[in-house]
Amino acid sequence: MIVRRLANGLRVHAITQPGAKRAAALVRIETGSCHEPDAWPGLAHLLEHTLFAESARYRDQQRLMPWVQRQGGQLNATTRGEQTAFFFEVGSGRLADGLERLLDMLSAPAFPLAALQAETAAIDAEYGLLKRHGETLREAATLLACTGSPALHRFHVGSQATFGEDTQAIRAALRDFHQRHYHAGNMSLWLQGPQSEETLMALSAPWAQLPNGAEPFPIALPLAVEPRRMALKLAETPLLRLAFAVDNHPAIVEAAALLQGFIQDDAPGSLAQALGKQAPGARPALRQVLENPHTRILAIDLPCGEAAPESIAALFFDWLAQLQRQSPEIARHYATLARREFNAGSPLEQLRSRALMLGEAACSKAWRPLLQAITPDSLLRLYSTPRLDGQTVNSLGFRLEMGEYPSTSDVLPVTGWQFMDDHCPALSPTPLRSVELAQLTWQGAPAFLLGARLPDGQGLALQLVCAPLAAACRHYGGDMEFNCVDGEWLLSLSGPPLVMEWALDSVLNAFGQMTPETWRRGEIARARQEQQLMGEIALRALMAQLPALLGPPEDKPYWQAALMGGDDALRRQLAQRLSRLPWPLTRDKAPAPAASGHHYLPANNDEAAILLFCPAPDTLPASESAVRLLAALLAPDYFRQLRDELRVGYAVSCRFHQSAGCCGLLFMAQSAHFSAQTLLDITRTFLERAQPQLAALTPEDLAPLLAASGKPPSETPLIQAALTWQAHRRHGQASHDVPTPDTLYRLYRQILAEPARWLAVQNPQNSGVV
Ligand SMILES: [Zn+2]
Structure with missing residues (x-):
């Protein structure tokens, strides 16, 4: 990795990932919800949303979002307390084109009024979803015990009520906030791909135009976590969170990433295995809750099952004491393993981890001090359970039901902790029998x-x-x-x-x-x-x-x-x-025909949600690649029509879907104010009305999509092998047919002609919607 500062103060990180097919870019701005003016809760989040609307040089289909979707890439953004980040991943040859769009939207946003209206509505819907999102509520409860900045506890998400109806005033506030904070000295750019580091660095040259504002860096104070004991009512499996603050120093962050590796290890004798006895299938984790220039707040999440949280805490401290007795060789082995898994991630996964989470693990000089700092008296304990009598407490605009932390504990069976090295045990004798493979x-x-x-x-x-x-x-x-x-x-x-x-x-x-x-x-x-x-x-x-x-x-x-x-x-x-498989092996078996018709599946029914799956007419490889393209072509329009124009809600998408031996177009939508039936009708109409656009397709329209080859980026080699095998069993060989406008249109007509094969799925009917 090389890191340089451009003349305007922008810090650029360039990382070569040999052999990667894709490349990723991430911009991190050291401004977040904690810096917004008191009069505008949610402004930082709204700015994140509206920057994706048109900018000086890129409009409509040329904007970053539809452009990346057409490349078969992915993009997203996130607003946190102290940072905002924008990131995307595309085929490595398209990185420069994407960067131009990203630079333009961050430096010359147009803030069109229609987009402001659409995005305030989208954020309002997002707020509605987050109110019921377990991880969001757990974070809001964690922050109750965090001190250092009064802004930590304010409402951050934003809603229609906080933004109001005066779009001119919203626009003025956004412009002001943008000008104040989105300048080069307050940002860093991260680039990762197969290119050499110098080539990546050269791509950052246009970013030198980004103005460096006069506004000083926002001042941040060190944060602390009070070692309180709290309980939160959450409708999910009981969990104990142990949270603490560490100095934001590279050696400590590397050590924390190593601790994450130990906590997530699932080998025999591990913490995860011991906890799995209490709650089968639940995994412990270490996460970063918050970062500012001085402090990072980390949380260790331990599933409890039916056990009392204090018993789980005792189990954890017993394990931690054992971990402290391990040799540096063991710690280095776990660091190597963690880095191997880190390096297997896609360029975007790695960038997000580096820039927004803990990044690469190392057995740094902070390793032992970090372990020693984690003591029973230094940690916040936050127990979440569905069974709790509580009182309502507000944090970040969320209503939390908080109650008494149970102080009882029961004795759990003693665990023989083990830590692994890289030495594979000897093999048992090979069976004499053999099967056809x-x-x-x-x-x-x-x-x-x-x-x-x-x-x-x-x-x-x-x-x-x-x-x-x-x-x-x-x-x-x-x-x-x-x-x-x-x-x-x-x-x-x-x-x-x-x-x-x-x-x-x-x-x-x-x-x-x-x-x-x-x-x-x-x-x-x-x-x-x-x-x-x-x-x-x-x-x-x-x-x-x-x-x-x-x-x-x-x-x-x-x-x-x-x-x-x-x-x-x-x-x-x-x-x-x-030959020792205890069940019979089969050579060939044709997959059963796929389900169709209208189905209800259990799901949270606060909002209406639908899936509409339109299968390809056959399982030939040519159809599969054509459906991939068709989905990529329809996705931006479906998103625009349903989310921006009809404003059905926050979660809307169209994508290629493949499972259980068949593939097709999958539409999904969720809404607080449209019924499932209406969402299905809108979707069917959308599909029918796509006809003129698809009839007029030219080879030029398909070129960028074909270049992106449509394969999802973040598959591990093992998953790629598995998917290739599944495809082989479906059609016997790989596809080399390149879809043309003609084959696409024909496929679309075939899909449209067979609505009896479509599968519509919805959650149970909600009476509160029209
Ligand atoms: Zn959002």
Whole structure:
């Protein structure tokens, strides 16, 4: 990484990521909700939203947002207490074009009145969603115990009520706030991609025009967290948060990232495994709650299950004491592992982590002092539970139900803590039997795949027994996951051949020892997931249930396996190990036809939410790539019409969706004031009215989308191998057909002609909407 300051004071960070296909940019402004004038709560957030509207040089479809969507890229922005950030990721060749748009929108925004109206409405809807968002409420409760800045506790999100109706006045306030804070000395630019660091640095040259304002840097004070004990009512699985403040110093931040690695480790004998006994499927985490120039506020979240929070705290401090006794070699091994996982992230994931979270881990000189500073008396304890009698307290504009922290504790079984190194255990003898194992050509590192359509409770039970083995496998230099990928539960495994063999052997051994008790833990995890989904915004809950609706699990699961790449010796070894799978393997089986019609799925019903899935007419590879393009073409218009013009609400999108062996267009929308039926009608009409636009498509319209190739960016090599295998089973070969305007239009007509195959999903009817 190289860091330079341009003449105007802008700090530029350039990071080369060899081999990346995409490149990302992030701008961080050292101004956030805490700096807005008292008269304008939510102004920083509104500014973040309205900067995406037109600017001096870019209007309509040329603006950053629709442009990035057309490139098949991704973008977003975030407003926090003390910072605001804008970021996007596109094909590496398009980074310069994106940067020009980003620079123009940050330096010369037009603030069109129509956009101000649309965005105040969008923020009002967003506020409505956040009021019920567990993580947001937990953060608001955490800040109750934070001191150092009175602005911390003010209303930050904004709403129609705080913005008012006078758009001229809003515009004047936005202009003033923008001019005051969005200047070069108050910003940093982060660039990451496959380009050399000098090439990336050269892309920042136009940013030297950015004015450096006379306004001084906003003054920040050190923050502190009071070691209080608080309880918050939240309709999700009980959780204990331990929060504390650390100095914002690079060595401390690196050490905190290392502690994050230890806390999230799921290997046998880990903290995560001990907590998993109390709450199957829930994972501990370390997060950053707040950052200012002096201080970072960090939180360790520990799932409690039915155990009292004080018992969980005691368990954590017991583990921490053991961690302090570990050698520097162990700490360095965990740091190496954490960096390996960090480096596997996409350019944008890495930039977001560097600029907005903890970034890369290291066993820095602050490692021991950090551990020593975390003591039972120094931490805020915030227990959240659905079962609480509380009183309403306001924080950041949210109504929190706060109650008494339970001081009781019960004795949990003593845990034998273990910390891993990179030494893979010896292999058990190879079985003499062997099974047939398909081997596919694959350019990436060899990957073994084993999958079946299972009911979620069973899949989760197997995932729970896999988890510690997968974590151990990562310590040994391999990579293993057991996940639901597009509706299919998949074991995916890569790494050095001996580690692959060890991992497969261990997993099949664990599968062979499943008991009624281990299966039951899967059901507990499923129930917890369902409960969690009810707390999510409705669209997310519907989306999570879509794959199972499209391709329900088989009555009698059949397992399929393949080796992607690798040599014959590896295939033979794995085929012998695979003979110990306790369930029958199948070679080929056609997927069942997808579901269609109108369905109700359980989800939070404060707002109406719908999904409309329009499947491709067949599973041919050409149709799949055409649907990808069609989705990318329709997405910006759908978003504009529903969110900006009809103002249905905050969450609206159109995208390519693939699961359970079929792919198609997926529309989703959520609204506080339109009914599900109306949302579906609007969506169907939108699709019908796209006809003239799609009939008039030219090859030039498709060129940027084709260049972006449409593949989602943040897939790990293992997931890529899994998706390739799934595609192979669907159509037998990869696609090389390039869609043309003609094939796209024909596909669109076919989709339109078969509404009987469409799948409409909604949450239970809400009576309060029209
Ligand atoms: Zn927002």
